[in-house]
Amino acid sequence: MRAATLTEFGSPLTVHDVPDPETGGGEVLVEVLATCVPPYAAEVFSGERRYPLEPPVVPGVGGIGRIARVGPDATKLHVGDLVWCDSTVRARDDALTPDITLQGWSSRGPGGAQLARYLHDGPFAELMRVPTENVYPLPAQAAADPARWSALGVYTIPLPAQAAADPARWSALGVYTIPYGGLLAGGLEAGETVLISGATGNLGSSAVAVALAMGAGHVVAPGRNRAVLDLLADRFGPRVSPVELTGHDDTDRAAMSAAADGPIDLVLDLLPPQAPSAITQAAAMTVREYGRVVLMGGVGMLGGADLALPYPWIMRNSLTIRGQWMYPRTANVGMIRLIASGALDLTPEHVTRFDLDQVNDAVAHAATHGGPFDRTVLTPSA
Numbered sequence: 001m002r003a004a005t006l007t008e009f010g011s012p013l014t015v016h017d018v019p020d021p022e023t024g025g026g027e028v029l030v031e032v033l034a035t036c037v038p039p040y041a042a043e044v045f046s047g048e049r050r051y052p053l054e055p056p057v058v059p060g061v062g063g064i065g066r067i068a069r070v071g072p073d074a075t076k077l078h079v080g081d082l083v084w085c086d087s088t089v090r091a092r093d094d095a096l097t098p099d100i101t102l103q104g105w106s107s108r109g110p111g112g113a114q115l116a117r118y119l120h121d122g123p124f125a126e127l128m129r130v131p132t133e134n135v136y137p138l139p140a141q142a143a144a145d146p147a148r149w150s151a152l153g154v155y156t157i158p159l160p161a162q163a164a165a166d167p168a169r170w171s172a173l174g175v176y177t178i179p180y181g182g183l184l185a186g187g188l189e190a191g192e193t194v195l196i197s198g199a200t201g202n203l204g205s206s207a208v209a210v211a212l213a214m215g216a217g218h219v220v221a222p223g224r225n226r227a228v229l230d231l232l233a234d235r236f237g238p239r240v241s242p243v244e245l246t247g248h249d250d251t252d253r254a255a256m257s258a259a260a261d262g263p264i265d266l267v268l269d270l271l272p273p274q275a276p277s278a279i280t281q282a283a284a285m286t287v288r289e290y291g292r293v294v295l296m297g298g299v300g301m302l303g304g305a306d307l308a309l310p311y312p313w314i315m316r317n318s319l320t321i322r323g324q325w326m327y328p329r330t331a332n333v334g335m336i337r338l339i340a341s342g343a344l345d346l347t348p349e350h351v352t353r354f355d356l357d358q359v360n361d362a363v364a365h366a367a368t369h370g371g372p373f374d375r376t377v378l379t380p381s382a
Helices: 041-046 109-118 139-144 146-151 173-185 202-213 226-239 249-260 277-284 311-316 330-340 356-368
Strands: 002-005 014-017 027-036 063-069 082-085 088-090 100-102 127-131 135-137 193-197 218-223 240-244 264-269 287-295 320-323 350-355 374-379
Touching (some): 100 109, 173 264, 193 249, 193 277, 218 226, 240 249, 249 264, 249 277, 356 374
Parallel strands (some): 193 218, 264 287
Antiparallel strands (some): 002 014, 063 082, 088 100
């Protein structure tokens, strides 16, 4: 097969022939049809983000594919199925605190690094080896066999034609499932008001869409990019209240609180590593008494001031502050259902496709097109 390999940090990816992956028990071989290229991929490949990747590696973060081979333990997956491959791999030998790796992308701690050395390569290739439990059927063929798809836990209502037939568009699952995990961690309930800190970014804007799809009554969307704030307001209407930040903490906190027009139940922070922690603090401190704050961004990863929240304020207001990395396995099924039901519509997204030979062009394009609902997609098997 052909694959794009990061041979060393700071070098362009190399497209070349490599041996086909060999699958064992508990694994599935998938032909990769589409994978989203994150806007910050260039920062990872340059070494700027200091991700614990070990070159040479075929990178990438999850993707849409078609099953080429299943193992003997697969009872519902079949060769030819269109599937979503989740990159969040959990070790199988600790149910309580499993080590985690993002296949082809990152890992957590020594155990995660060990797991990454086994499941080393990601979706920037024609074929990818994936743990069976990380493969989720998509409902594009639901009408042909509704009983089987229902058994897999996927709704069988008709999909928008464009989304149903387009793996590149479905590859946005790799973006949407992340903030979905944060909103699940925060216990978002229908009708609640949620503030998305970092709402003008690639993940943050997706969080706005997911929160509304989950039934949020009101979303406060702060950011500094006026054009993006206007875009969010135009796309989602009066349930979204944009707030243009000034950089003055007290002023911004007051403006965010006023925009909510009532108590803020949940704050989800998705700010990138370059953002100052003061922005996260200002957003967090808008939450109501007994409210929840979920920290999911990268603030502090590249140095700078750490996040400081006042102990008396947390205690006296009975607040829940929670960190969340990625999402539980069940979030994949939930996210697929939100799309399949039409609650989250993928059709308005702008998708730019690149062949495998154009992988370095794709990385460069993603770096300059990381705005809301703008997806750069690599199509290795096109």
